[in-house]
Amino acid sequence: MKILVCISHVPDTTSKINFVNGDSEFDNNGVQYVINPNDEFGLTRAIWFQEQQGANVTVVNVGGADTEPTLRKALAIGANEAIRVNAAATDGFFVAKQLAEVVKSGNYDLVICGKESLDYNGGMVPGMLAGLLNYNFVNSCTDLKVDGTSAKASREIDGGKEVIAASLPLVIGGQKGLVEEKDLRIPNMRGIMTARTKALTVLEPVSASVETKAVKFEKPAPKSAVKLFSADDLDGLVNALHNEAKVI
Amino acid sequence: MSLLIYAESADGKFKKVAFELASYAKKVAESLGTTVTAVTVNASDVSELSNYGVNKVLKVTNSKLDNFNAKAYADVVKQAAQKEGAKVIVLSSTTDSLYLAPLVAVGLEAGFASNVVELPVSTSPFQVKRTAFSNKAFNITEISTDVKVISIGKNSFGLVESSSSLTEEDFTPTLNDADFNVKVESVEKSTGKVTIADADVVVSGGRGLKGPENWGILEELASVLGAATACSKPVSDLGWRPHSEHVGQTGKPVATNLYIAVGISGAIQHIAGINSSKVKVVINSDAEAPFFKVADYGIVGDAFDILPKLTQKLKEFKASNS
Numbered sequence A: 001m002k003i004l005v006c007i008s009h010v011p012d013t014t015s016k017i018n019f020v021n022g023d024s025e026f027d028n029n030g031v032q033y034v035i036n037p038n039d040e041f042g043l044t045r046a047i048w049f050q051e052q053q054g055a056n057v058t059v060v061n062v063g064g065a066d067t068e069p070t071l072r073k074a075l076a077i078g079a080n081e082a083i084r085v086n087a088a089a090t091d092g093f094f095v096a097k098q099l100a101e102v103v104k105s106g107n108y109d110l111v112i113c114g115k116e117s118l119d120y121n122g123g124m125v126p127g128m129l130a131g132l133l134n135y136n137f138v139n140s141c142t143d144l145k146v147d148g149t150s151a152k153a154s155r156e157i158d159g160g161k162e163v164i165a166a167s168l169p170l171v172i173g174g175q176k177g178l179v180e181e182k183d184l185r186i187p188n189m190r191g192i193m194t195a196r197t198k199a200l201t202v203l204e205p206v207s208a209s210v211e212t213k214a215v216k217f218e219k220p221a222p223k224s225a226v227k228l229f230s231a232d233d234l235d236g237l238v239n240a241l242h243n244e245a246k247v248i
Numbered sequence B: 001m002s003l004l005i006y007a008e009s010a011d012g013k014f015k016k017v018a019f020e021l022a023s024y025a026k027k028v029a030e031s032l033g034t035t036v037t038a039v040t041v042n043a044s045d046v047s048e049l050s051n052y053g054v055n056k057v058l059k060v061t062n063s064k065l066d067n068f069n070a071k072a073y074a075d076v077v078k079q080a081a082q083k084e085g086a087k088v089i090v091l092s093s094t095t096d097s098l099y100l101a102p103l104v105a106v107g108l109e110a111g112f113a114s115n116v117v118e119l120p121v122s123t124s125p126f127q128v129k130r131t132a133f134s135n136k137a138f139n140i141t142e143i144s145t146d147v148k149v150i151s152i153g154k155n156s157f158g159l160v161e162s163s164s165s166l167t168e169e170d171f172t173p174t175l176n177d178a179d180f181n182v183k184v185e186s187v188e189k190s191t192g193k194v195t196i197a198d199a200d201v202v203v204s205g206g207r208g209l210k211g212p213e214n215w216g217i218l219e220e221l222a223s224v225l226g227a228a229t230a231c232s233k234p235v236s237d238l239g240w241r242p243h244s245e246h247v248g249q250t251g252k253p254v255a256t257n258l259y260i261a262v263g264i265s266g267a268i269q270h271i272a273g274i275n276s277s278k279v280k281v282v283i284n285s286d287a288e289a290p291f292f293k294v295a296d297y298g299i300v301g302d303a304f305d306i307l308p309k310l311t312q313k314l315k316e317f318k319a320s321n322s
């Protein structure tokens, strides 16, 4: 089985979010980048398929050279090889289009994406990719097993889950549950050393139309201070929720 | 060239988001000088949509669509959009709609923007305000394609009644057999429990509750308020509560009217996921807990002491206000 894991390179969850150039661009200054958490669950599941079922795992990112440390980290965690499509990830459709080319030329059986990335939260790349490839697609995937060319997946739904059967080739939008938090791997020294010798291929992008553009950013308005009630004044709280906030 | 919404139903009955979508779409349609068409799948009575400004319903009835199937439903929405010549398609943020939205967009060669939180900033060029960076910021996105797909963030618009005359039309889209290669084998749904996605109130517990055996006091509070229960990430990682209750940046997003956090410190990743809730209440024994910086109301104190008393007060309040 050939697996492609699509990796988004995103600001660490503790990052302060600021903008520059008249609020038109994200401020990279001092920001640490990580593998997008949803993608990390998928990558770890892919490594499980590699170890248990002999799968070959390629990781791919659409991004500039500055994203290579993130790909190297994925290699250190255990991916066999990496691909970087050399273009800024400007819009979800553009990214999906680049990934579709990579999938077609590499004949992957299983494409694992995260259901959304933590920077733009677009949640569109896995679905658009599946649509462009006309592959089967399971989003919000919380469990995945593969036997030959058939897959069994769980999908989180509002208030429960669904068990889904689908054949390969398949695209999933993954999340926590694919593996548990405790199964996530921190690269060890040996992994980091071997990652340096693994192939990281740089491809040039194919042309794609620009469908959407982030023209400007805004930060939420500052909040007014919290209103405190003492533990003896729960009536005060109930009253405020009813008469002031009008939520009960 | 009307505006199209997909009005979701479950067991034949519309979900509340269907009416929220209709309310939103009606306002956008007015500014574009057009009307709202809704496509429905196996909804029994569609007349309620006329309370929210919908002028036309394309009714799809097909037992093959009893289980949600993203590709098949995307085909339905796409063909409805083509039939109506719709230039703007408005979807919700339920897990099902977020599943089908990108498929609809690719199928119609339409640009897509998710998590839209307000009416369009401008309709020409078409610009919408959406959340980004897990609610730490907003971004104005311009969609430049001829056809546009947007999905509206949970609870970001609300219901606006507006009565309209409604015409119903049976609609039979062509379904592709290959769409059914993804088959639902079983569905597990908690019955009788309010889900985080549907709830107007969410009561959430953190590590401050010390252990799973202490969740009874939280559940009682939730029950008086008709609320869903949720938890912080470590609580689900420790196995105290199911993963489906984990909220935050790496868990479920919460955008309710009222979010009550008990024994939750308010780490940046937690807040990112719940910050779009309208009113936030924190109960925490540590006055320095960061949650107090983002909450509207707070009580510094011991949850084990406060929760039962608060539940009692709310019971009395409900009794005298019903």
Ligand SMILES: Cc1cc2nc3c(=O)[nH]c(=O)nc-3n(C[C@H](O)[C@H](O)[C@H](O)COP(=O)(O)OP(=O)(O)OC[C@H]3O[C@@H](n4cnc5c(N)ncnc54)[C@H](O)[C@@H]3O)c2cc1C
Pocket (backbone or CB within 6 Å): A013, A037, B205, B206, B207, B208, B209, B231, B232, B233, B234, B235, B246, B247, B248, B249, B250, B251, B262, B263, B264, B265, B266, B267, B268, B269, B270, B273, B283, B284, B285, B286, B289, B301, B302, B303, B304
């Ligand atoms: C990559 C990444 C992603 C993450 N994603 C998420 C996420 O999605 N969601 C999330 O929640 N976290 C997330 N976290 C974890 C986050 O950083 C915090 O560790 C977590 O939110 C803390 O959970 P907590 O508030 O329950 O526990 P703690 O931080 O331990 O806080 C417990 C609180 O309970 C209070 N307390 C103790 N006893 C009492 C009492 N008797 N009465 C009242 N209060 C009491 C304490 O004062 C304290 O403030 C993430 C972390 C990382 C690194």
